[in-house]
Amino acid sequence: MLKATNALEINNLCKVYRDGTQALNSISFQVASGDFCALLGPNGAGKSTTIGIISSLLKKTSGHVSVFGYDIETDNNLAKQQIGLVPQEFNCNIFNTCTQIITDQAGYYGVAKKIAKERSRYFLDKVGLYKQRNQIARNLSGGMKRRLLIARALAHQPKLLILDEPTAGVDVKLRHFMWHFLQELNQQGTTIILTTHYLEEAEALCRNIVIINDGNVIENTDKATLLAKLHQKTYIFECQNSLKQLPVIPSLTIQAIDTHNLQVQIPHHYSFSQVIKSFSELDIEILNVRLKTNPLEELFLNLTNPNKEHPNGSVDSI
């Protein structure tokens, strides 16, 4: 029986490591049941610490964490039953076969051996590792190891699946396979929390986004609301002819990248056709237009590093 609607509730969570590092400064956020939520932040922001505390790998310094209403301290075992964790690093016993790894994991959650074996067959098939079921983990490719981690996390059929950078370093084909697989899981009712550095991944998959920076939650909202906060988008305009001087168009911030490419910041409310028209009036023919970064990435950079120039810096004059 579920005690609450929220899959995850974090209130005033603090973590100070033994060496004095303050990893989390009283963070609070909720993830609704059935949600697909992205947990974003730069390296060292506190994402992995948060995941470590939720999954009981780390002890919190103060605050409250509950999973489907079960407090991770007072109802620890019930809270743990709800969670499946896909870690950042491959941490299966490399000398065990895929089947052994999954049946053992299910066993730790109290799943009887016969059912655990059935589940291992099912989930290995789902992640495309059925043929490799009797291979030891050491002999699997990098992509296969990633898929094995997901199958292992699902062995006890958790209601909340937490994935810590699951697609880091995997090829495009596998990434798309994982996206599809995770969306399917989410549609079947599994709540998913995803940390990733690929912001297009978060944009494509997640409904809600939590951004952590320096141990603080700096954004916690749905994707649409978050993207609406982006006041302007940055485009790269490729021009037909070499530019002799930097064009000036009111309301637009234009910077030259080289003699044929311009970086143009267009306010959110500004009509794109008006931009093209303005360039035409200046006798500048545009060959191609592309977004400099995806919108979420731009917003992420603004939020996490507001005072600094973004990468791919441009030149001011031709």
Next chain:
Amino acid sequence: MVQWIAFKTIVRREFFRFIRLWVQTILPSMITISLYFIIFGNLIGSQINHIQGYTYMEYITPGLIMLAVINNSYANVSGSFFSLRFQGCIDELLIAPVKNWVIMAGFVLAGIIRGMTVGLAVSAIASFYTTLHIQSYTLFISILFLTATMCSLAGLLNALYARRFDDIAFVPTFVLTPLIYLGGVFYPLKLLSPFWQKLSLMNPILYIVNAFRYSMLGLTDVTILIALIIVAVTAVGLWICNLRLLNDRERITIV
């Protein structure tokens, strides 16, 4: 039910691990013991007079069996648990709803099984070289079990404290082996000078070896009840200590 299935899973996994690695886990003790019997028992032992009515080979047999039990139960838990910490696989257990005492009991039982399996295998080899006497089967099994339990718990303590594989090798090489060799495996206590006799009485292995020798030959240099109490109290102390360390998640996960 969850805890029982988890416990069985841990024991089964650890059991098949040491069975699969039998060339590394079981065979070396059997070869080592055979060499002890050939060199100390047959070649040198034949030149030594009887000790309290038994041949030298018969006298050293209980100590040699115990040497195998101590080393194997210790190594099974220290090696396996630290290896899991080192690879990060221990997270599988720590995120699961398994109670700490169940994790500990699982690893310790697996250590006991390996210690006693090797102990019995070594006893079988000993029977080829000498006559095996057993005066008290109850004491024989009790002291085997208690020693394997104590050493498994000591191995777990080592694995919990270790930061490198060197730390796992350090205790068996520089602590356990000297204590075993100076623990009355090869000689009766009365052969030592009074000073060394008193010093030896501080060595817990001396009590284990003597209690085991008593169960087989009826010979001992110490009081059996005191020996049993020392082993049991040490095991309880190690259990409490390990349980506290297992609660310290950062110690376990950060290698």
